[in-house]
Amino acid sequence: MALALDTSLTYLKGVGPARAAMLQTRGLQTVEDLINYFPFRYEDRSNLKTIAQLAPGELATVIAEVRSAKVSGMRRKNIGLFEAEFTDSSRAIILGKWFHGAYLAERLTPGTRVALFGKIEFDSYRGEMQMMHPEVEYLSGEDDEADSALHTGRVVPIYEAAGKVNTRILRILIHRVLQEIPEAEDHLPDHIRTFLKFPTRTEAIRTAHFPPPGTPVRMLNEFRSPAQFRLIFEEFFWLECGLEIKRQKARLMPGIQFQLTDQVREQIKRLLPFKPTGAQKKVLKEIADDMAQPCPMNRLLQGDVGSGKTIVGAEAALIALENGYQVAILAPTEILAAQHYLSLKPLLRKVGYEVALLTGSNTAKEKVKLKEMLRSGLVPVAIGTHALIEKDVEFARLGLVIIDEQHRFGVMQRFGLVQKGITPDVLVMTATPIPRTLAMTIYGDLDISVIDELPPGRKKIVTKHYSSDQVEIAYSAMRREIDLGRQAYVVYPVIEESETQAMKAAQQMFEHLSGEVFPDVPVGLLHGRLGSAEKEAAMEAFKAGRTKILVSTTVIEVGVDVPNATVMVIEQAERFGLSQLHQLRGRVGRGGEQSYCMLITEKLSDTGKERIRTLVESQDGFVIAEMDLKLRGPGEFFGTKQSGLPSLRIANILRDPDILEAARHEARAFVENPPSPDAFTKAVIYIKEHWQRRYGLVQVG
Numbered sequence: 001m002a003l004a005l006d007t008s009l010t011y012l013k014g015v016g017p018a019r020a021a022m023l024q025t026r027g028l029q030t031v032e033d034l035i036n037y038f039p040f041r042y043e044d045r046s047n048l049k050t051i052a053q054l055a056p057g058e059l060a061t062v063i064a065e066v067r068s069a070k071v072s073g074m075r076r077k078n079i080g081l082f083e084a085e086f087t088d089s090s091r092a093i094i095l096g097k098w099f100h101g102a103y104l105a106e107r108l109t110p111g112t113r114v115a116l117f118g119k120i121e122f123d124s125y126r127g128e129m130q131m132m133h134p135e136v137e138y139l140s141g142e143d144d145e146a147d148s149a150l151h152t153g154r155v156v157p158i159y160e161a162a163g164k165v166n167t168r169i170l171r172i173l174i175h176r177v178l179q180e181i182p183e184a185e186d187h188l189p190d191h192i193r194t195f196l197k198f199p200t201r202t203e204a205i206r207t208a209h210f211p212p213p214g215t216p217v218r219m220l221n222e223f224r225s226p227a228q229f230r231l232i233f234e235e236f237f238w239l240e241c242g243l244e245i246k247r248q249k250a251r252l253m254p255g256i257q258f259q260l261t262d263q264v265r266e267q268i269k270r271l272l273p274f275k276p277t278g279a280q281k282k283v284l285k286e287i288a289d290d291m292a293q294p295c296p297m298n299r300l301l302q303g304d305v306g307s308g309k310t311i312v313g314a315e316a317a318l319i320a321l322e323n324g325y326q327v328a329i330l331a332p333t334e335i336l337a338a339q340h341y342l343s344l345k346p347l348l349r350k351v352g353y354e355v356a357l358l359t360g361s362n363t364a365k366e367k368v369k370l371k372e373m374l375r376s377g378l379v380p381v382a383i384g385t386h387a388l389i390e391k392d393v394e395f396a397r398l399g400l401v402i403i404d405e406q407h408r409f410g411v412m413q414r415f416g417l418v419q420k421g422i423t424p425d426v427l428v429m430t431a432t433p434i435p436r437t438l439a440m441t442i443y444g445d446l447d448i449s450v451i452d453e454l455p456p457g458r459k460k461i462v463t464k465h466y467s468s469d470q471v472e473i474a475y476s477a478m479r480r481e482i483d484l485g486r487q488a489y490v491v492y493p494v495i496e497e498s499e500t501q502a503m504k505a506a507q508q509m510f511e512h513l514s515g516e517v518f519p520d521v522p523v524g525l526l527h528g529r530l531g532s533a534e535k536e537a538a539m540e541a542f543k544a545g546r547t548k549i550l551v552s553t554t555v556i557e558v559g560v561d562v563p564n565a566t567v568m569v570i571e572q573a574e575r576f577g578l579s580q581l582h583q584l585r586g587r588v589g590r591g592g593e594q595s596y597c598m599l600i601t602e603k604l605s606d607t608g609k610e611r612i613r614t615l616v617e618s619q620d621g622f623v624i625a626e627m628d629l630k631l632r633g634p635g636e637f638f639g640t641k642q643s644g645l646p647s648l649r650i651a652n653i654l655r656d657p658d659i660l661e662a663a664r665h666e667a668r669a670f671v672e673n674p675p676s677p678d679a680f681t682k683a684v685i686y687i688k689e690h691w692q693r694r695y696g697l698v699q700v701g
């Protein structure tokens, strides 16, 4: 039977129901999925060193045979150290050691031939080379001996195992399939293929799995062989094409053409409590220009914490309001919604507009009344959480939607909201500085404005790290600042989405601080379990300076703005992510006074240390976000579920920003100026059929 790309893997020789189920866990269902499952690493087994040639410190592969093996550990048998002696033609010995490795005893029996990969060390007690926890690949085993030339004597691809379908089995399956599949049609535009001297798609897939002899392994492991380059480029190219087409479509939709009259400009001037920075002026101009266009605005406003996004949002709102439209402002949490409400209400009231707050903790009666007022257009500005985008909320004349902290909402909700009005303008604001390349991928359908300048007079926040037994130092700094008339935050992490524990810790700390450490100082408490009126009251009291210390769970992470607060104490700082810590620190240093951030930690892992060190050393949100991404990877950085991150097969945003730039450039040129109408139509169909599902957020058609 001839294989087609959509042939189910269950039809392959060697794939029964059990293996099919395991492959499925990695999303591998069809032949196409399988051939696009690329190795994450390559080993050069073409001219391997013998054991005798190995030197301590190097990362190496050896092919050797088990000579003897035992579970050892003397008195500490329970930890089950499994130790095997391996030897090869050089007669030298290398030891492999695995803690908790007793399970290996069954397979690593004398005579078994394996490839070992790991770091070479010297066991000075035994006087032999050793590898701790090397990767093992069994070279003689259940599979067809005829395949064995695949696994040695060449550059060998290493795959991430899918359950018990290990790298060796995958190698065999993929190799077999690649020999049987027909040459696929190449969809990349000809001029790009010729210009960049790309191999054909099928050729690229073949050689990315099984590189031809002589391909430098280093180049392969950097994912820069011509085959890999093409595949990475291609993946980005279609993604960016999809995003570009989506943008183009959005531009054709009828939107609201807001008028920027002199009166509107006058009102904006009246709104401003201070002189805007150059960066604020620049982004406002970008936003205002968009709003004056007849097509809907889709813009992302990025700016580090404290850069002054709020006022820019208020200015945009005012443009819509002055044109007779309503404005909806969405925040990710109730606290943040309440905070926006507190800061925008006085601003907008000054220019004659009322602001309403709609959250999950409004009573049913309040909700009904508010909704009625939104529907009849009596309320010009509504601020809220997801309650604002429930199906039954209608606006009379919704003109602008401002979404704060977009990445927490996810793409679908952005869509849901936009459906409410005709096609309102959308401004997304984020305080998480997203590295440019990532922003291009996730928000590729949005235009981006960046506030790259802080308001004048800001001082660097002095950031210190203390262990929990040094917490007194933090208290004395708090005392000193409070005596100077300033205020302080003490924050607890919310652990694993559950507020309860953090709330208890915050409650205890509140009692400890207010009862024992600062009995003479008014202390406030803020956590997610409070009702919205209580939250508002706690924030109001701190804002007005009636309380000097605010003990809180992470709910204040974003948005709270009290320029008089100069101390931020973060308890259990090891539990926070890097970007989160940066956001928290950004709650202080918002006025002209010297501010302090104190990170208190209990136990620190290596990455924990790295996070704290980064924060102590840097205050640049972009540097911090890049580091955060490196430490956590894009998935976790955004929270996988809501991220809207496209799942890429071979491309990697962190490793390949240069290729992404190039692909984006070509994709734009292609969409704006396709070689022929026919080529364009074909591309759209191809994207729809082959890429849309993976990219998730790209609704091209």
Ligand code: ADP
Pocket: 274, 275, 276, 277, 280, 303, 304, 305, 306, 307, 308, 309, 310, 311, 431, 455, 456, 561, 562, 563, 590
């Ligand atoms: P973020 O970007 O984190 O939302 P905010 O909009 O809350 O920042 O602004 C941070 C602080 O800086 C606020 O206290 C705000 O009033 C103040 N601020 C913003 N812009 C300016 C400016 N141009 N001049 C002086 N202070 C400003």
Ligand code: MG
Pocket: 309, 310, 431, 559
């Ligand atoms: Mg803000």
